[in-house]
Each structure stands twice: as structure tokens, then as C-alpha cells.
Amino acid sequence: MDSLLCDEVWLTTSPTTTILNHDYGGSFYTTKEDSQQAFDICLQKEIGYMPESQYQDHLQSSGLILARFRAMQWLLKSQRRLNLSCQTVFNAANYFDRFLSMNQCKGWKYWMVELLAIACLSVAYKFGETTHLPLHEIQMEDLDHSFQSNLIQRMELTLLKTLGWRLGSVTTYSYIELLMWNFDSLTSFLLGELTTRVTDLLLSNLSGNMNSYNVYSIL
Known part of the structure; x- marks a missing residue:
């Protein structure tokens, strides 16, 4: 897609910011058939929630690989600090990648x-x-800049318009509970342990390449 925000004021004028000191270094589905149907729906929908093609090339050519890594690390730290649900973090990462892939301006x-x-x-x-x-x-820790609320709200509106107000993203996390139905022979304790480990693995992968560039169901 053509760049959507290259002419926006917020992309050309640095805001008034404060520099901060920081060193970077029970199931919803009642039957297996319900789960399989939901899985099929996710497969059909997920392509519509992927970043645009050539996203990896855009990150590399624009020097944004490290910036994206730091942004994902901040999301993970925010999840722990604010006690956010995993789905919230995966959605935020998805919005970030989709928006950035749609704005391939220098x-x-x-x-x-x-x-x-x-x-x-x-x-x-x-x-x-x-x-x-x-x-x-939200911006209390681990950021270089502090932004005024009105600027964040403007960015939120720009984000929503760019994403077409499509926020119910299909992400890697969307498949965890669906796939756990394949392990119905496990005890509740073991199933919980497996779910936790898979979730932790996917969370740790947010900062890497796989989450952004591959089909979510393959992960």
C-alpha cells in the first residue's frame, strides 16, 4: 500500500517530549467440534490481519529492526507491570506491525x-x-520519551483509521486454546502447564522475526 502518513504533521515535526533515563540492553468452547469450527474460521480470517507484503524488507531498509525489537520488549514489560492479558499484548503487537507495514515511508x-x-x-x-x-x-517506564495525552489520542485515531477499525485480530495466541483440544487426554494440571509454556514461548517470540513475517497458524 502507498504510504498513509508521510505527509502527517506528527511524522515531520518532533513533539515536545521529556527524555527519560533508560539503559536498553476454563475453556470458551464446550465441544471439540466447536473448537474445530473456530479453528477453521481463524484460518480463513488470519490473512486479513497479517502485515503487508515486503514488511521485513521495509524494516531492514528503513533501519527499523532494532526499533521494532525495543517496542516489542516494551510491550512485554508493560504486560508484566500492568498485569495485562496475553491477548491484549498480542493484539497490540499485531496493530503495531500492521500499521508499520502500511506506512512504508522514509x-x-x-x-x-x-x-x-x-x-x-x-x-x-x-x-x-x-x-x-x-x-x-501506560508510559511510566522504559521509554525514552513522554508524550502528551492529546498527541497519543491523535495517534490512536490515526491507527484506528489506518487499520480500518479492525481490531479483533487473529494472532498466534488465537490458536492456543483451540489447539489444546488435541491434548484432551492430559490432566487439567498438565494441560495448564502446557498452555503456560506455549504462551510463554509465543510471548518471547514477539520480539523476533517469526511473529511478523510468517502465517500465524504455522507458528
Whole structure:
């Protein structure tokens, strides 16, 4: 797709920011048939929630590999700090990758990437969580910049418009519970342990290449 935001003011004018000191270094489905039907639906929908083609090339040519890695690390730290659901974090990462892949213009700066990450987490939180989270709490730690609420809200609206308001993403996490039905011979304890380990593995993979560039169901 053509770049959507290359002419936007927020991409050309650095905001008033505060530099922070930081060193970087029970199942929903009642039967197996229900689960299989949901799995088939996810397979049909997932292509519509993938980043645009040539996304990896865009990250490399724009020097955004490290910036994306740092953004994903921040999402993971925010999940632990704010006690977020895994689905919220996976959705935020999905919004981030889809938006970045749709805006393949040059001149991205790191404050723009941080602003995008904050907006993605804020939108994902509003979509998936049930409590209110002030914007200043989202950006309390592990960021180089602090943004005013009105700028974050503008970025949220830009994000929503770019994604076509399509927030119910199919991600790698969408398949975990569905696939666990294949292990119905396990005890509840072992099934819980397996689910936790698979979830942890997928979370750790958010910062890597696989989550962004491959079909989610393959992972």
C-alpha cells in the first residue's frame, strides 16, 4: 500500500517530549467440534490481519529492526507491570506491525516508533480489558520519551483509521486454546502447564522475526 502518513504533521515535526533515563540492553468452547469450527474460521480470517507484503524488507531498509525489537520488549514489560492479558499484548503487537507495514515511508524516528507502540497498547487495552488505564500510566517506564495525552489520542485515531477499525485480530495466541483440544487426554494440571509454556514461548517470540513475517497458524 502507498504510504498513509508521510505527509502527517506528527511524522515531520518532533513533539515536545521529556527524555527519560533508560539503559536498553476454563475453556470458551464446550465441544471439540466447536473448537474445530473456530479453528477453521481463524484460518480463513488470519490473512486479513497479517502485515503487508515486503514488511521485513521495509524494516531492514528503513533501519527499523532494532526499533521494532525495543517496542516489542516494551510491550512485554508493560504486560508484566500492568498485569495485562496475553491477548491484549498480542493484539497490540499485531496493530503495531500492521500499521508499520502500511506506512512504508522514509524518515521514521525512534520517538515516532515509541508513540506508535503507546497508541497500539492503549487501543488494545480499551478493546480487550475491562478497567480504565490512564495514558500517563501506560508510559511510566522504559521509554525514552513522554508524550502528551492529546498527541497519543491523535495517534490512536490515526491507527484506528489506518487499520480500518479492525481490531479483533487473529494472532498466534488465537490458536492456543483451540489447539489444546488435541491434548484432551492430559490432566487439567498438565494441560495448564502446557498452555503456560506455549504462551510463554509465543510471548518471547514477539520480539523476533517469526511473529511478523510468517502465517500465524504455522507458528
